[in-house]
Amino acid sequence: MAKIKGTVVIDTEHCKGCKVCVVSCPCGVLDLSSQVNGKGYNYCYMANPDACTGCASCAIICPDTCITVYRQKFE
Amino acid sequence: MAEFEVQKTQENLVYSRTKVLTDNVMHYCPGCSHGTVHKLIAEVIDEMNMQDKTIGVSPVGCAVFAYNYLDIDWAEAAHGRAPAVATAIKRLNPDKMVFTYQGDGDLAAIGTAETIHICNRGENVAIFFVNNGIYGMTGGQMAPTTLIGMKTATCPYGRDPKLHGFPYKIGNIVSQLEGTCYVTRQSVNTPAAVRKAKKAIRKAFENSLAGKGVSFVEFVGTCNSGWKMDPVAANKWMEENMIPAYPLGDLKDI
Ligand SMILES: Cc1ncc(C[n+]2csc(CCOP(=O)(O)OP(=O)(O)O)c2C)c(N)n1
Ligand code: SF4
Ligand code: SF4
Numbered sequence: 001m002a003k004i005k006g007t008v009v010i011d012t013e014h015c016k017g018c019k020v021c022v023v024s025c026p027c028g029v030l031d032l033s034s035q036v037n038g039k040g041y042n043y044c045y046m047a048n049p050d051a052c053t054g055c056a057s058c059a060i061i062c063p064d065t066c067i068t069v070y071r072q073k074f075e
Numbered sequence: 076m077a078e079f080e081v082q083k084t085q086e087n088l089v090y091s092r093t094k095v096l097t098d099n100v101m102h103y104c105p106g107c108s109h110g111t112v113h114k115l116i117a118e119v120i121d122e123m124n125m126q127d128k129t130i131g132v133s134p135v136g137c138a139v140f141a142y143n144y145l146d147i148d149w150a151e152a153a154h155g156r157a158p159a160v161a162t163a164i165k166r167l168n169p170d171k172m173v174f175t176y177q178g179d180g181d182l183a184a185i186g187t188a189e190t191i192h193i194c195n196r197g198e199n200v201a202i203f204f205v206n207n208g209i210y211g212m213t214g215g216q217m218a219p220t221t222l223i224g225m226k227t228a229t230c231p232y233g234r235d236p237k238l239h240g241f242p243y244k245i246g247n248i249v250s251q252l253e254g255t256c257y258v259t260r261q262s263v264n265t266p267a268a269v270r271k272a273k274k275a276i277r278k279a280f281e282n283s284l285a286g287k288g289v290s291f292v293e294f295v296g297t298c299n300s301g302w303k304m305d306p307v308a309a310n311k312w313m314e315e316n317m318i319p320a321y322p323l324g325d326l327k328d329i
Contacts, residue, residue, distance in 0.1 A: 006089075007081040018106030018306040024266055041105065054081070057266040059090040063110030064101060069090040072081040 003074045006054020010044050011066040017041035021058035021067065027051040030058060093121040097146050106306020108296030109138050111263040112205055115273045116176070117145050119280060129172045130164050132157040134186075136178035137211045137298075155186020158193035161200045165283075172280055174201040179220040180210040183245045190245065197254025197288035201279035204246075204291065207298035208317060215301030219243055222320050227301070242320060246293045250326040256287040258326040262295045262318065264310040287329075295321045 008029075015037060021044055022030045031047035044066075046052065054071025081087060095117035103109050120129050126147055133141040135154035142149035148171075152160040157175035165173040182190050182204050193200065209227055210216040216229040220242050224233040234242070250258040257279060261272040272294060279290030295317050297309040304312060 003079065005079045005081050007083070009083065014100055016105035020106050020306055020310065023307050039100075050079075054089055056090040060266045060269050061111065061263075063103065063105075063107055063114070065092045065096055065110075065114045067090070068088070068092070070081050070083050070087040071089045072087045074079055 004053055004071060005074060006052040006069060006071045007049065008046060008052060008058060008070075009068040010046075011068075012037050012043040012045075013039075014064050014066040015041060015043035016064055017043055018063065019044075021062050024057045024061045026055065026057060027053055093118045095121045095126050095146055097144055099143050101144055102140060103137060104298075104300045106297065106299050106309065107137070108207065108263050108294060109205060111269060112176075112203065112272070112294050112296070113138075113141060113144050115263070115269065115276055116174070116203060119273060119276045120145070120147060120172075123172075123277070123280060125172050125280070128170065129174070130168065132161045132164065132173070132175045134175070134177040134181040135212075136181045138176050138178060138205065139212070141176050155181050155184070156189055157181070158186065158189040158198075158200070158202065162193055162196070162198045165198055165200050169199075172201075172284060173199075174203060174280070174283070176203045177205070178211065179204070179206045179208065179218045183219045183243070187245075190249065191252070194249040194252045194255050194289045194291065197256075199283045199286050200289060201276075201283045202289060202291045203276070203279070204293045205296045206293055206317075206321060207296040207301070208242075209298050209301040211298040211301050215298070215303075220245075220321075222316060225316075244321060246291060246321075246326055249289070249291050255289045255291055255327060256282050256329050257290040257292075259291075259328070260293045260295060260321055260323050260326065262313070262323055264297070264313060268323075293321070295323065
């Protein structure tokens, strides 16, 4: 059966750790890291990468446009 | 799970940062609605292929630095005067796509006269209005849009209509004026709302190019710092308090 999988790349230096992407992801993929970036923000990362479908909800809502989304179909 | 490893190729790309946004890190607080609205305006300008033909007028307020974030031509107006500046720019450059970007202190308080009269004259300009119910930049003072009972630096016991007047819906007011063709109230608190808001921006820009008059797009937004909440809580507070007071949807579309 064909499977749609996604992945995201987060610009961790632009990220301000606002968390709106985390609560907008329908698949529970994202979370805030315990690590901080150059500005001292706990940046966002893929805590559960296998669940990503590449729907781009996180990227659409990110106020700082930090997220790039890829999606691929596997036959 | 190596068999399902998504290749990060151009072919698989579904979302990336538009080239109309500069690489500068926005000075806005984490989660601020201004960032999301900037991004949407940039994406629409890119999709319409109008980067070289767009002139924005930035306000006084947190969005004063919008010119650092969208790589288009800009003018900066005195507090509340963006509609007057945009009127001149559009009349002198009728082929350009001209918009103002304003907060509620800017557009609905000090700039009320300019707002009403651009809408009454029906200039071919798009107005993007971020209503966060507060003066963000100056530290969270009461705005004309502050909700009844809402606490701010200048109404620490909550807004009392007897003392401070009532919050007013300037979108509803300008929808009554002959010069507006499109008046809508949107938000950017969920992915679905963001998609709708983007369509409204596109329509406003298209109306301005078609010479239909003023399109007025209000975004009910958050000011986490001014409201003293984290960004996720601010979105929730906005859904529960701001949206009932400022209902979303089109007020006029002709
Ligand atoms: C003529 C003038 N009066 C007052 C000010 C001070 N001032 C700067 S920003 C601002 C309010 C901005 O609030 P708003 O338009 O709601 O934008 P926000 O910062 O919330 O996005 C005020 C009163 C000013 N810069 N110029
Ligand atoms: S693309 Fe969709 S599924 Fe993947 S992290 Fe973003 S919101 Fe979640
Ligand atoms: S929405 Fe953007 S800025 Fe906020 S935590 Fe997610 S990636 Fe970072």
